[in-house]
Amino acid sequence: MKLKQIKLLKRILKYIGWLLSLIIFLVGLLFMLVYFGAFGRLPDKNDLTSIINEEASLVFSADNVLIGKFFAQNRTNIAWDEVPEHLVNALIATEDRRFFSHKGYDAKSYLRVFLKSILIGDRSGGGGSTLTQQLIKNLYGRNESGLFSLPVSKIKEAIVASRMEALYSKEELLLLYLNSVPFGEDVYGVETAAHRFFNKSTNELKVEEAAVLIGMLKANTHFNPRLNPVNSLGRRNLILSLMVKEHFLLAEEADSLQKLPLGLDY
DSSP states (O other), X not given: OOHHHHHHHHHHHHHHHHHXXXXXXXXXXXXXXXXXXXXXXXXXXXXXXXXOOOOOEEEEOTTSOEEEEEOSSBOOOOOGGGSOHHHHHHHHHHHOTTTTTSXXXXXXXXXXXXXXXXXXXXXXXXXXXXXXXXXXXXXXXXXXXXXXXXXXXXXXXXXXXXXXXXXXXXXXXXXXXXXXXXXXXXXXXXXXXXXXXXXXXXXXXXXXXXXXXXXXXXXXXXXXXXXOHXXXXXXXXXXXXXXXXXXXXXXXXXHHHHTSOOOOOO
16 A cells, blocks of 8 residues: 555544544533433433323223223223233334343444444334333423434433333333323223224233234334224234244244234224
């Protein structure tokens, strides 16, 4: 290699080093600004330990038949022992396969998003948010912060998710998530969704039915089994394949389940 080329390469590497240092400095500065409340107050321990998912008030007839509801959010909360294992497995396999090992944020997912989604432009890998971060988004929403809205929201969710992981067990976080998540059609929480789409309680859901509901979380309307059954069926079958990949299902089991119809009881 000629001397000129070596000098040029050194100069390029030097500029790249400066650029990376600047990016790290700016990210660190933005993190500190978010942490100390420059973009709005973050929920503290008291806020996070007093979370209540609002429920619908149920109206029963004299012979114990449900005849109506009053609600701001149509939700019925359930307890952990009412959540079937295959529902949790479908959720973990689809949304956050390292859920039980991370502390609220997943550095590997952030690296994947940076390399795959930002540098290469492939958006198929997802947004890098953990289930705990998604829970924060469900509970508190996102505020508009102008040009920095997305990075500020991501940093806020990572900080608060880390705080939540210190206060709740993994099972408690999963239950909060399943009770809070929206399914479209003014339906909140997996129990109300199970009744809406399959006319049964969560603990009665079959594996393929659980996969349908978990599939809706990516896009409530696009994967709604009543409105878009073809999309929903494809998404359900993908989730069953992901459950095989994460060793939650045998390949033969998934193959049989993928041949079944949606089986809605709306």
